[in-house]
Amino acid sequence: MDPRPPHTGAPTKAPGEVPAELPAVVPAVVTVLVTHDPGVWFEETLQSLADQTYPDLSLLVIDTGSEVDPTDRIKAIVATAHVHRLDHDPGYGAAANLVTELVEGAAFYAFCHDDIALPPDGIRSLVEEAFRSNAGIIGPKLVDWHDPRRLLQVGVGVDKTGVLAPVTERDELDQEQHDAVRDVFVVPGACSVVRADLFDALGGFDDGIDFLGDDLDLCWRAHLLGARVMIAPTARVRHLEALGERRPIDDRRRLLARHRLRTTLVAYGPFHRARVLPQAALFAFIEVVYAILSGHPDQARDIASAWPWNIRRMGQIRRRRKALGSVRRVRDKEIRALQGRGSARLNSFLRGQFGDREDRVTTFARSSRDIAGAMRDGSRQLTGTFAIVLAVLLVVSSRGLVFGGIPAIGEFARFPNDPQSLTQAWWSGWRRAGLGAEGAQPTGYGLLGVLGYLSFGAMGLLRSVLVIGAIPVGALGAWQLARPIGSARSSVAAFAVYLALPVPYNALARGSWSGLLLYAASPWILLAMGRATGIAPFGPALAADGERAAGSPRRRAAPLLFGFGLLIAVVAAFVPFVIVIVAALAVATSLGSLFCFRVAGVFRLLAITLGACLVAIALHLPWSLDLLRDASPWDSIAGIGPTTGGPLGLGRILRFESGPWGAPPLGWAFLLAGALPVVIGRSWRLEWAVRAWFIVLAGWAVLWAGQEGHLPVGLPAAEVILAPVAAALALAAALGLAAFETDLRAYRFGWRQLLSVAAALGVILGALPLGSGILDGRWQMPEDDFATALDGLVDTRGRAGFRVLWVGDPEVLPASGWRYDDDIAYATTDRGVPTVLDRFAGGPPGATPLLADALRLAQGRRTNRLGHLLAPMGVRYLVVPSRLSPTSTNAEDQRQVPASLSDTLAQQLDMQELPVRDGLLVYRNTAWVSGRAVLPDREGDRTSFTDAVSDDLSAGRPAVTIDDGAAGAKGTVDGRGDLLVAATGDANWALRIDGVPMGRSETYGWANQFAATRTGPARLTYDTPVARRLAAGGQAVLWLVVIVVWVRSRRRQVERRIAPARGAA
Incomplete structure (x- = not known):
């Protein structure tokens, strides 16, 4: 395409000659005026066009869906x-493009916004200069509408990133x-003449x-075709810049970032895209970091969102790039010569122009007259910088866990090597914990198995993500909550605040995966409850006129539930136990509402919370039913925490000091931030602060009562209770900052302002001790676990199956178990090393x-042959831990072994103590027999487990020694006789030797x-009842149904919310 002006019938000039004026037959010019809901200035714009002196000028007005027809x-x-007229607003560029369909024979198009005023000779001056300078696109000098002495724009340059x-x-x-013309x-784009x-x-x-960004895209592509883009300052056009105020569009900064990146993706060739895009990404990253540090998270989001927005439109971009490539004549190297050097964004920042200068000067002047205003402006940088520092601290202080691995302490059990083990366990009807039992499997096995497949079998990585990743998930939830x-x-x-509170770091140090999961979930739970109330700021109810929360939509009950x-x-x-916590949170929130004399939203909150809990219970059927059928349902749900009290006093509870983090005096500092909205807040900020404090006080009270031994039941780990308390305190702190911005100005300068500053400093001081986490990079988590401590001591190399019986304080046991007495619990693991x-x-x-x-028989001195009693149970080792880890040095991890227990074990004739590290007592059962073994000959029947005292089973020969699936085994049977399977008697167990089924009975009661009437290859199976299979399958189907219903109901809710906006547009 030749960018030269079209032939108009005028005499042809020599190459060096310039016409002094327009030829006798002037080229036709069509002014394209795109308008949308024009204001009172519109008549002045139209009059300036009517007064043009250009002889062959037509006016095409394209109205983009104005509410009132502007034709008259x-x-x-x-x-x-x-x-x-158009019935909708397709955007400025798409509307202007209609000129090619509506007009024929024009030589020039003059594209104008509807808020400009041209001088009478404006179009003539631009067209003359276009002929004189052979310009493809030419524009005027833009000046202020109200004060034409002030310049707005006289052309624009760009850098390599647009x-x-x-x-x-x-x-x-x-x-x-x-x-000067240049x-x-x-x-x-306010006014431009284009050939x-x-x-x-x-x-x-x-x-x-x-x-x-439409002007940047058009001019860049014009350069690629070899056309000149020029400014003719002799034409002075006034510009009101009112278009952006009248269009239902997103934030201007967001659109500029998106469209700038789109233009560079279209305009650059492959080489320069590979060279410039990484630099653009780097500049964007720097600006995002700076925006967050300076307290502008919205700006950071706008800049970062430009990349995924363009990635989703790569198909369009490729098509436009291909179309441009077929006509381009200029190389990118020549285009780069027309662009500015370096980064225009960085240069403007260094010149002090990163933001709007007038806005900054005005804000500074206003703040200098108002001390509280100055503090409000400074809080943005303070909170943003503090959040970034905490996030960086989290990453650096967790480096040892990321690169060195997470030890299998407390609840951080290792995962199986492949996800199939977990899905097989969930599908099986046999539970292997303890001595085994028929029953429904925990849903967690199935979920972890699915996640294992989604992570392509990287089970170690999955474990690390589920442990460490709980912290950023919780912090993100706190962000969303506010x-x-x-x-x-x-x-x-x-x-x-949520990141600075020591709850997750104490959970890491103490091996509390439950605490970390509650830390991750608590803000999201509170957010769901807030939406369930429908009360401002989570909904429109009770929102005062003019409040920002008044526009919050009311959530429909179905998707929310x-x-x-x-x-x-x-x-x-x-x-x-989270179901109990959710119910308690709903009650505490409702009591807080009643305390504020607010009944609105209480019934809806309780109804939706009850419904959500019932949905959760239904999704865990039949496992949830088995938990309720247990002899001690509370222990099954809450765990087997001690009922005689714990080491946490009231002061440590108030400081969230459940472990090594949160020590005084700085541990008290967080309370100031949470108390601030109660002191200075008004309207819904005060009411929600009261609700948050009801949650905080309720959590503290329950945990204190449990630690003092005032409750008849045990409680889970302290972090499980403290996590929702921390989320409520973070919400209170956020409400405090909102009250600081909105409500503080209503008070005279005094102690409230000083308290606000103290609250902000308190959060920073409270987080200072977390800096010591940089030293070890593990949050004081031990570096090893019982598996490493017992390596080489407990024989795990043999193929004979065995169990390890763990006895001790439930907080230091590496597996879940059962209550032995008020302070001691017991658990079992197969082949020594505990897994999930x-x-x-x-x-x-x-x-x-x-x-x-x-x-109990041994402790009651009624036998000194405990090993014989445990032998038919396959127990080869008995381990009594007194620490969370053999190398743990935290005082909170130390638990004294009851003297009566250690004395009892020392008196047993068939239990041999093995030398190990401090913190462990390990005994080997010399009377042990493999959990699957052909027993030596015995006389008479064995109808009670006490009958094993007189039996020497150590000569039993292991059989079917290879584990097969979740409960079965395979291998060979080398001898005839009674073959023991150390699992709770159940008729669904079957043994086949050479394909021949063997008769089953029970022994030792x-x-x-x-x-075993023959020898040879054998297979031991547990035939899961069909009812169990159907129940498991039904559970999987129910999960899918609920997910689909939730997604569809949520989609309908979004569509209903968008529909009115579309109608208004």
Whole structure:
């Protein structure tokens, strides 16, 4: 395409000659005026067009869905104007492109916004200069509408990433210092004259750019075709800049970032894309970090969102790039010579122009007159910087866990090597915990198995993500919890306070996965409850006129109920006690509402919470039913915490000092931030602060009562109780910052302002001790576990199956178990090393209580042959830990072994103590027999587990020694006789030798015994009842149904919310 002007019939000039004026037959010019809901200035714009002195000028007005038809206003001033109305607003570029369909024979198009005023010779001056300078696109000098002495734009330059670099300072006095005709990279889109043939060759404006950036895209592509882009300052056009105020569009900064990146992706060739895009990404990253540090999270989001927005439209971009490539004539190297060097964004920042200068000066002047205002402005940088520092601290202080691995302490059990082990366990009807029992499997096995497949079998990585990743998930939840408040700084404050509280770091140090999961979930739970109330700021109810929360939509009950239920169900798969916590949170929130004399939202909150809990319970059927059928349902749900009290006093509870983090005096500092909204807050900020404090006080009270031994039942780990308390305190801190911004100005300067500053400093001081986590990079978590401590001592190399019986304080046991007395618990693991399959012990125990009965017989001095009693149970080792880890040095991890227990074990004739590290007592059972073995000959029947005292089973020969699936085994049987299977007797167990089924009976009153009448290859199976299979399948289907219902109901809710906005547009 030749960018030369079209032939007009005028005499041809020599190459060096310049016409002094327009030829006798002037080229036709069509002014394209795009309008949308024009204001009172519109008549002045139309009059300026009517007064043009250009002889062959037509006016095409394209109205983009104005609420009031502007045709009469247009015809009243320009009777010859052509008006084309659209029923919607497709964007400026798409509307302007209609000129190619509506007009024929024009030589130039003059594209104008509807808020400009041209001088009478404006179009003539631009067309003359276009002929004189052979320009493809030319524009005027833009000046302020109200004060034409002030310059707005005289052309624009760009850098290599498309960032605009204005030639003039905004509002600079026009002293004719920019009146030279010159080439520029971009002509501002308010008024530009474009050659019609060039416009056609370019394919017009980019339809994908609806507003802002259309001028950059058009001019860049014009350069690629070899056309000149120029400014003719002799034409002075006034510009009101009112278009952006009248269009229902997103934030201007967000659109500029998106469209700038889109233009660079289209315009650059492969080499320069590979060279420039990484630099653009780097500059964007720097600006995102700076925006967060300076307390502008919305700006950071706008900049970062430009990349995924363009990635989703790569198909459009490739098509436009291909079309441009077919006509381009200029290489990118030549285009780069027209662009500015370096980064225009960085240069403007260094010149102090990163933000709008007038806004900054005005804000500073206002703040200098108001001390509270100055503190409000400074809080943005303070909270943003503090949040970034905490996030960096989290990453650096967790480096040892990321690169060195997480030890299997407390609840951080190892995962199996492949996800199949977990899915097989969930599908099986046999639970292997203790001595085994028939029953439903925990849903957590199935969920972990699915996650294992999604992580391509990287089970170690999955374990690390589920442990360490709980902290950022919780922090993100705190951010989202505060978002309805309407202040970005409130979200940053909630994020920072929640990260600074020591709850997750104590959970890491103490091996409390339950605490970490509750830390991750608690903000999301509170957010769901807030939405359930429908009360401001989480809904429109009770919102005062003019409040930012007044626009918060009311959530429909169905998507809220199912979404909340799914959230509870996912957490309950690993921490069933979350259902109790959710119910308690709903009651505490309701009491807080009543305390504020607010009944609105209480019934809806209780109804949706109850429904969500029922959904969660239903999703865990039949496992949830087995937990409730247990002999001690509370222990199955809450765990087997001690009932005689704990080491945490009231002061440590108030400081969240459940472990090594949160020590005084700095541990008290967080309370000031939470108390601030109660002191200075008003309206819904005060009411929600009261609700948050009801949650805080209720959690503290329950934990204190449990630690003092005032409760008849045990409680889970302290972090499980403290996590929702921390989330409520973070919400209170966010409300405090919102009150600081909104309500503090209503008070005279005094102690409230000083308290606000003290609260902010308190959060920072409270977080200072976390800096010591940088030293070890593990949050004081031990480096090893019992598996490493017992390596080489406990024989795990042999193929004979065996169990390890663990006895001690439940907080230092590496597996879940059963209560022995008020302070001691017991648990079992297969082949020594605990895994996540030993994580759940609730439900019908089968014969497992016999383990405790055997210990009581020995402790009551009624036998000194405990090993013989445990031998048929396959117990080869008995381990009594007194620490969370053999190398743990934290005082909180130390637990004294009861003297009566250690003395009892020392008196047993068949239990040999093995030398190990401090913190462990390990005994080897010299009377042990493999859990699957052909027993030596015995006389008479064995109907009680006590009959084993007189039996020497150590000569038994291991059989079917290879584990097969979740419960079965395979191998060979080398001898005839009674074959013991050390699992609770159940008729669904079957043994086949050479394919021949063997007869089953029970021995010692509890264990399976098969009459091995032959030798050879054998297979031991547990035939899961069909009812169990159907129940498991039904559970999987129910999960899918609930997820689908939630997604569809949520989608309908979004569509209903968007529909009115579309109708208004």
